[in-house]
Amino acid sequence: MGKFLFLKGDSGEGKTTLLFECLKPMHQMIGGFYSQRLVSEEGRTMGFRMVPAQEEWIPAAFYKKGMTNVFIQRTEHGFHKYPEFFVTEGLEILRASAHSRLCLMDEIGGVELFVPEFMEEVLRCIDRPVPCIGVLKSHKNLKAMKTRVPIQPDSDKLLLDLEEKLENRTNGRVFTFDREKKEYIRAEIMEFLSECTEKEGKETHDRKGLDL
Incomplete structure (x- = not known):
């Protein structure tokens, strides 16, 4: 079983920025994804897309028609969601x-x-040997999203269920992000990454030993 570390907290606090700062030296070794906010030239949010982690890390980009991996998009009738994306390209x-x-x-x-x-x-990813790191949407952010994007009313329960499933696992931690604790959380992230690379190095060494 692998290890995981997730951050949760309000939007705009700097969770993703801190995460990207810590992960930058490992960029080429990382899989998974990040959510990219799409904006108009006036700075208006036009939607969100899932970007493979191996690509350049650009948290916000100008919206262009025909962009791939878009799962929320602004239309003339408001925001429209595309959950089917997660069953295909997302998976x-x-x-x-x-x-x-x-x-x-x-x-x-x-x-x-x-x-x-x-x-x-x-x-399944969280329980695989490959370590996982990321961000959980906060209940406050989910509530704000519901005012713009029509989603089912039981979303809060589903998010709570996810949090409980993570907290009941013994192979990881979930930190509530606070700007005042930023450097403490940075240290925790760096320790997590160090443990992950040490484990990888030990497993590589053991495999080489078996080949001798």
């Missing part, structure tokens, strides 16, 4: 992370909560 991106040294999930807890196939794969 493929997650499954591909099995061949990486670390799996990034930034973030979990939105539209995908209503896609059982994807959420089952999320938990």
